[in-house]
Amino acid sequence: MAIGKTPVEDKPDHRHGHRQRLRERFLKAGPDGLADYELLELILFLAIPRRDVKPLAKELISHFGSYAGVLSAETAMLTAYPGLGETAVAAIKSVQASALHLAKAEMASRPVLSNWQAVIGYLQGAMAHLPREQFRVLLLDKKNALLSDELLSDGTVDETAVYPREIVRRALSANASALILVHNHPSGDPAPSRADIVMTKEVLQTCKTVGIHVHDHIIIGKYGQTSFREQGLI
Template structure:
């Protein structure tokens, strides 16, 4: 048999928890730097409103919820550097979003959910209103819904006699550089909706920020 005293001593040291060093304790107690930044940014948004924040900080606020344990400023700036504007970040396809460092499939999908909500809101702003009186707003809406589509898309906005939006429909989807257009189908749909004017919109996948709009009457 071994020495009882020695056995007890080995058992004591093997089971006793190690006391953390002062350096290790400081590392545990120290909070990540971005936590204070998040609180300050939320407070500024609450007190000054969204207009007081640049696009990258608004995007940071959004990413706070999607990426809870990381500094989101680099990802927000990288997204804007890649796509240009906040609307175009949200309009980008999932595959392209994931090419940005820090954006995985879950975050990319969550951004698309936010984008779908924003697009519904944007559509609500132009629905039933005189579109031609706010061409800039219309262009911003079109860019948000189709600027970064990977295939060329032919979209039609149908207007009533007051130039208010009746419907917004994707008529055709083509390849990266071509979309077939069938005038007979366009006229048929316009008659079905009793539209007196239409706006034809198509994107250019090779030039994501470039959207073409043409206005025409149906009579």
């Protein structure tokens, strides 16, 4: 680097007042008044104080596919992206964590079966943009209130190992009366595979032997989900 040359990450934002105007628009109109890249700009403002971050915000959304895709991207993938330092990555992931905390609190505020949209909203936020397949189980009490959200397996891009006995062990340990199976399809297509259907039947049989009811198996995709119960598969 030439002597006296300012590093790229330290170049000031020459568009005077842009940050203040964007903040004022956000505070007045809320998130619906801003484009996705502008919301991402607001996050990056916190971590990159002296740089025009609009180009970076647009590049990130293009690279990861959407605003949600940026927030959901794995920490290592964000850290490897040019122009993002540790502070910026922490700011992005803290916003995702806050959103998931709020969604989980809403999901847990009422019995799961009467709060279905909140359940789906939480699961979409937590799993829709993962680059690999995850399997988790929502454990419920006798009134179908959420006891815990258990991550059972974190697999590869197209499969994850699921063991019915482990599901039962977790349920019994939590004194759960019922559960909901959940996994994601990184391909984006939430349609169940033959293996998904066979595995679900095995879990149903194993849970039945100990009196644990399986309400549903939900497959999460990037733009939707499939309910085994709605499809008549349970």
